[in-house]
Amino acid sequence: IEHVAESLDEFLVEIGWPAPAQEVGPSPRTSIVILITEPLHAWALVILGGLLLLAGLSHPTFVMEGVGTGMLVLGLAGMGLMGVGLAAAALMLAGVVTMFLELKTGHGVLALTGAVMTAIGLMMVYRSSPLLSAGAGVGAAVAGAVVASGIVGFYLYKIRETLRLKRVWGDLSQLVGRRGVVKRAIEPRGEGVVLVGSELWTALSESGEGIEEGEAVEVVGVEGFKLVVRRVR
Incomplete structure (x- = not known):
């Protein structure tokens, strides 16, 4: 060891650095990219975006459709920036579609199947990326998938009931x-x-x-x- 400095600023002064160091945080764009490229966040954006679009079908408003579309785009963009493998992305998207098909059946089987598919897809993403923590990441993915799927399943049931009542009241x-x-x-x-x-x-x-x-x-x-x-x- 040739030299020891108490701080980074002290070291820079001693080597003749012309100006004190300044910390530069990430730009808003970089912060958004960091946020949406976290697998759990990207998955949640796709799920909630699709849910808002479905809610917009039962209660037409420009707000829900716009927000839902924006969240879907951000979620899919996050998956693309992560370089998610084709198999993992296909499994996650198939799981999301399967959960939304619950609107047609209402038995809960498709919602559960879709939740399992998306959870497996998330685990594949965490395990395949060297930049993500495999241990804590997988646990967070599974826990988040279970909680979010329960919430989504409840709202899908409510949306299905609303659509069914609309059809009934429309033609008794x-x-x-x-x-x-x-x-x-x-x-x-x-x-x-x-x-x-x-x-x-x-x-x-x-x-x-x-x-x-x-x-x-x-x-x-x-x-x-x-x-x-x-x-x-």
């Missing part, structure tokens, strides 16, 4: 032929309440006769937003 005639149960007795030539398709509806008796609570009924018509039913014998 699709309830004709379905059966239900009287939840509040239908008075003679009056109204009552029936449970049809997991929803409560105001109902009228086709014949005008009363129908007691608990009896099975079938929808035979629609009057405005009221169902016309008859007793199932």
Whole structure:
């Protein structure tokens, strides 16, 4: 050891550096790149961006569609800048698409399958990159995937229910032929309440006769937003 300095500034002065050292932090652009190239952040941006786009379909607003599109673009850009392997990227994107397909089924199987696929894809990203911590990174990826998938699954369920109710309210005639149960007795030539398709509806008796609570009924018509039913014998 030829020389020992107490600090970097002292060392620079002793070697005749013309000006004191100044720390220069990353620019805003660099900070954004650092943020989106973290695998968990990129994955979350893709998931949340897609979720906002789906929410925009059920509640059309320019805000949600715009923000959702921006988040999707940032997430995909982050994956590209990371140099994510084709297999890992394909698995993560396939997992995201599989989770969104849950809107069609509503059974939870596709949401769980998609969460597992994205978690495996994240682990592949962490393990394949020498610049990422394999131990803590994989744990964070799995924990983040589980928590985020639970939140996404809940909102996908809510969006699916909203879309389903929109379709039902848009065309009540699709309830004709379905059966239900009287939840509040239908008075003679009056109204009552029936449970049809997991929803409560105001109902009228086709014949005008009363129908007691608990009896099975079938929808035979629609009057405005009221169902016309008859007793199932």
